[in-house]
Amino acid sequence: MGLPALLLALALGLACAPYLQTPPPWFVPPLLALTWYLARRRPLSLLLLSALLWTLGASLYHLHLDPPSGTGHVRAFINPEKLTLQARVLRISQRPGERWSADLEADRVIFDGIAAPVRGRIRLYVDTGPRHASPGDVVRLRTRLRAPRLFGTPGEFDFPRHLARQGIFATAFVPTGEEVVSLGPAPDGGFGLKLERQRSEIGAFIARSVNPGTAPLVKALVLGDKGGISPAQRDLLARAGLSHLFAISGLHLGLIALLLYVTARALYRRSTGLLLRWPPGRVLPALLAPALLAYLLLSGGALATRRAFLMGLAGALLLLWSRRTPPVKMLAATAFGFLLLDPLALFEPAWQLSFAGVLGILSLLPRWRLWTAPLPSPLRPPLLLFMSTAAATVATAPIVLWHFHMAAPAGLLSNLAAVPAVGFAAVPIGLAGALLLPWWPDGAAALFRGCALTIDAVLAAAERIVNLPGLGGWVHYPSPGETAALLLLTGALLMPSPGPRGWPARWMLSLAAAILLWPGGQSDALRVTALGVGQGDAFLLSHGGQTHYLVDGGGLYSDTFDVGQRLVAPALGRSGIHALKAVVLTHDHPDHRKGFIHILEHFPVGEFWSPLPVSDLHPSLQYALADRKIPARCLPPGWTTLERTDLTTNAIFVPEQSGKDLNDRSLVVYCRKGADGVLLTGDLETKGVAQLLGAPPPGPVTLLKLPHHGSRGSSPQLLVKRFSPDLAFVSVGAGNPHGLPHRTVVDYLRQRRVPLHRTDQDGSLRFTTEGKGWKAEHWVRGLFR
Structure with missing residues (x-):
């Protein structure tokens, strides 16, 4: 069995692990290993080895994901009450605006007047205010x-998995940096903390020396800290296909290695003795490894950079020993070792993009470069750069679309100018500034400003390119089937054996992709999906799998997390929904409205329904509706029947709109399928509920959404008593400060024996009926179950 097949078995075990309820028993991998060893010379050994690696992958996943146990770990002190925390600062990262975060190594906690030593890492978020601490300092703060x-x-x-990979199983928050008190440097700071302190000082110097708008991009190139890049800059980089240039990767390491090699070779050739003793191409790569390791450490040690360094180091050692190995095999060996030591890295987009991009270049560029042989020499370098970009783009397209939901055709052009400008100008200039800083700060500041000017020129060129017709990029949220089909087509392109022997396999992969993209059979079911969006509402009504309505879009009162972009839109895409017949706003509160903006901007929407005229809506909604030319429909008070047949009913109830309380003016949605009906009650309070009871829906209510997140003031007991639903559900945020759903409401439902499904405990909820009873499912371990 070849190394790629072994890698595939291990990766599949890791990929399947999130869907398993429990990891394989601890004795299974050793037992499989022993069985394989005893049967290693028999045909069954290949199957046993595959099973061993699959099981090993699943076991490693849970081993690294499960939090440490024991009272000595900081997780034991997770509590709604505040405590005093003393910890050592490991790393500080800037975020957009004045926000920042820090990774802390806990030392002790003081709770109820008792101090206890603890261990474990914490991610601390600070909303605003200055930083009085640096990496290596001991800090004290009051937090939850x-x-x-x-x-x-x-x-x-x-x-949570992203943090677990970094060994972080607890988070904390303070509103201002003034609450983080520095007690001075830790006495036992090692090399890692000293390096982080140096990186932090370089970052602070860049912030003082460079235009505030460009400083985060300079820090991204020099230090690998891209947390301060603004959303507008991220959007431009994504649409221009340049995001990879501002996330330290193998490309940067390769370009630095090339510059160092060219310079070192020029010096090496001055010595006849060295040339006669050792060829430069054999020994220089190994001699340059320490310099590249220093760059890896200075730039933050990103996954892609580590991959490039390990492959470069392996290649240098092979050259030194006069050994040769296929590059694809070296890539597979690097990936295999990576996953054994850092199994959760498989799920990081940076890891996937790094290995896929290199695989695309190694697979496609040797074939394509044959076409450049007849061309004049001056045309070959730019054409090879274009081909390299195209090869990496082809290989990474499914991954980019799955994680970032963006297709950026402009990248094929923008990289032609941006890669040389960033790789051979901005990065070397920025690194020179970092090296010069301890001895000549003024010179370092000038170099950082030169780096910023180069970046500004790259961004200006990128903006001109994305404004060209057809190059602006587009947002698409793919379904799992679409992504799988795209992966199969990409695999068909990357397959070796370009001759006739490879075509049957290519046709098989293409046929499998076509089957995945073939429309599925239609269903007559009514489906209600309550998306887990925290303390807000977002419900999806689907009729027959073809017609979809989004009732409310969720939204947090904070502006730092876009619920529409981060939760609602990906959920629609994963459900295979790419268009909505209508979006329905029950009332204009942030926790129902804010998530709509991204949906209106990036999904085809037939109509917008609301109890309010457009002129009374929030300005952000008005702008989105006008910009996308979406028809808006203001529904009148009372019941409006949208559709009615013997089997189905779709209707909307609008209370009187003269009151001051927007909650009591919430629009109500009713849908019926056969003997089952669902009632979505918005945030109605007592007066609104009384109006609804005075004009009940035109059919049975067997599924009830509790009004106003299950608050006591919304009188849900009256609705339950009147309609006697089979099931009830509520959309609430975990640990919300309002204590919703209220205990009296939960107790009443229990007394009435009405099962209550909650998004804070069960995640997203899905209810399906064909008119003969509801089937309830929860989003558990990556699937509705």
Whole structure:
């Protein structure tokens, strides 16, 4: 069995692990290993080895994901109450605006007047204010410890897993940096902390020396800290296909290695003795490895940079020993070793993009470069750069679309100018500034400003390119089937054996992709999906799998997290929904409205329904509706029947709109399928509920959404008593400060024996009926179950 096949078995075990309820028993991998060893010379050994690696991958996933146990770990102090935390600062990262975050190594906590030593890492978020601490300092603060958790929505980024890979299993927050008190440097700071302190000082110097708008981009190129890049800059880089240039990667390491090699070779050739003793191409790569390691450490040690360094180091050693190996085999060996030591890296977009991009270049560029042989020499370098970009783009397209939902055709052109400008100008100038800073700060500042000018020129050129017709890029949220089909087509392109022997396999992969893209059979079911969006509402009504309505879009009161972009849109894409017949706003509160903006901007929407005229809506909604030319429909008070047949009913109830309380003016949606009906009640309070009871829906209510997140003031007991639903559900945020749903409401439902489904406990909820009873499912371990 070849190394790529072994890598595939290990990766599949890791990829399947999130969907398993429990990891394989601890004794299974050793037992499989022993069985394989005893049967290694028999045909069954290949199957046993594959099973061993699959099981090993699944076991490693849970081993690294599960938090440490024991009272000595900081997770034991996760509590709604505040405590005093003393910790050592490991790393500080800037975020857009004045926000910043820090990774802390906990030392002790003081809770209820008792001090206890603890261990474990914490991610601290600071909303605003100055930083009085540096990496290596001991700090003290008052805060609450929280466990990282998911909203429980299809398509959301798994942030707890991202933190677990860094050994972080608890988070904390303080509103201002003034609350983080520095007690001075830790007495036992090692090399890592000293390096982080140096990186922090370089970052602070860049912030003082460079235009505030460009400083985060300079820090991204020099230090690998891209946290301060603004959303507008990220959007431009994504549409221009240049995001990879401002995330330290193998490209940067390769360009630095090329510059160092050219310079070192010129000096090496001055010595006849060295040339006669050792060829420069054999010994220089190994001699340059320490310099590249220093760059790796200075730039933050990103996954892609580590991949490039390990492959470069392996290549240098092979050259030194006069050995040769296929590059694809070296790539597979690097990936295999990576996953054994850092299994959760498989799920990081940077890891996937790095290996896929190199695989695309290694697979496609040797074939394509044959076409450049007849061309004049001056045309070959830019054409090879274009081909390299195209090869990497082809290989990474499914991954980019899956994680970032962006197609950027402008990247094929913008990289022609941006790669040389960034790789041979901005990065070397910025690194020179970092090296010069301890001895000549004024000279370093001038170099950092030169780096910033280069970046400004690159961004200006990128903006002109994306404004060209057809190159602006587009947003698409793919379904799993679409992504799988795209992966199969990409695999067909990357397959070796370009001759006739490879065509049957290519046709098989293409046929499988076509089957995945073939429209599925239609269903007559009514489906209600309550998306887990925290303390807000976002519901998806689907009729027959073809017609979809989005009722409210969720939204947080904070402006730093776009619920529409981060939760609702990915959930629609994962559900295979790319167009909405209508979006329905029950009332204009932020936790129902804010998520709509991204949906209106990036999804085809037939109509917008609301109890309010457009002129009374929030300006952001008015702008989005006008910009996309979406028809808006203001529904009158009372019931409006949208569709009615013997089997189905779709209707909307609008209370009187003369009151001051927007909650009591919430629009109500009713849908019926056969003997089952669902009632979505918005945020109605007592007066609104009374109006609804005075004009009940035109059919049975067997599924009830509790009004106003299950608050006591919304009188949900009256609705339950009147309609006697089979099921009830509520959309609430985990640990919300309002204590919703209220205990009296939960107790009443329990007394009435009405099952209550909650997004804070169960994640996204899905209810399906064909008119003969509801089937309830929760989003658990990556699937509705």
